[in-house]
Amino acid sequence: MDTRIYLRASTSxxxxxxxxNELRKFADERGLKIVGTYTENQSGAKxxxxxxxxxxxxxNAGDVMLIEQVDRLSRLATEDWGKLKTEIDRRRVRVVSLDLPTSHQAIAADEFTSRMYSALNAMMLDVLAAVAAKDYTDRRRRQAQGIEKAKQAGRYTGRPEDKKRNxxxxxxxxxxxxxxxxxxxTGCSRSTLSRLVRRQKGTLVK
Known part of the structure; x- marks a missing residue:
């Protein structure tokens, strides 16, 4: 059984x-062999x-994907979460999350107990993934409401420019x-790049 760490943040x-470090300590305390670390800056809703x-x-079948929290794995809408979970199940990868204690207990369990915990974990993953998705949607809605309110009051100036990156x-x-x-x-969007190209050509002054 090999263990792979998955690390994610939403932006660059x-x-x-x-x-x-916390995940490596967790693995070391339980005798898990880490064979790879996979890191990316992508939205969990993607x-x-x-x-x-x-x-x-x-x-391989039986290997562990080790994550800090379920929201690092998914903030996906229901349909996309279903597709991701199907892929995880198809490859028989076990998700172990620091914020899901029952997933820890399944690591060294016998076959019967492991199957019982797997069923419980599947249900808990669904619940936590749904909570993470709702939290993401709620935050986006509040942000949009705040921006709209700031625009109406004439206070909205847009997102600060990342001058060093640009x-x-x-x-x-x-x-x-x-x-x-x-x-x-750089992780920039095509629209940002297009704006910077125009600035470089002198058609946009800022």
Whole structure:
């Protein structure tokens, strides 16, 4: 049984590796052999996450995916969570989350007890994934309401510019880097890159 750590943060400005030491300590205390760490900066509400699916492809039946919290794995809507869970089940990967104690107990259990815990964990994962998805939706709604209120009051100025990142992007553009390479390296959106290209050409002043 091999163990693979999955680490995720929503944006490139956040530290996706923040919980790695805690997860490694957890694995060491239980004699779990870590064979890989998979890290990405992607929204948990996004189904297409390259590192998550690379972890699943690399795993064998009975291997463990170790995560800090269920919301690191999913903030997905119900349909997409169902597809991800089906893929996890198909590959027979066991999800162990620090915030789900019953998943810890299933690690060294006998076959009968392990199957019992697996059934319980499947139910708990569904509940926690649904809670995470609702929390994400609620926060987005509150953010939108706050922005709309600020706009009506004339106080909304938009998201602060990441000047350090944008300066690096402009240097990459000057050096002739392709859009695909720049997006992969910086995590910026195509709309941001397009705006910076226009600025570089002098058609946008800011």
């Amino acid at each position: 400005e956040q530290d996706a590796t923040r919980a790695e 189904f297409a996450r390259p590192e998550l699916f690379r972890l699943l492809r690399d795993s 300066e690096a992007i402009l240097k990459m553009l000057t050096a002739g880097q392709s859009w695909s390479n720049i997006i992969a390296a």
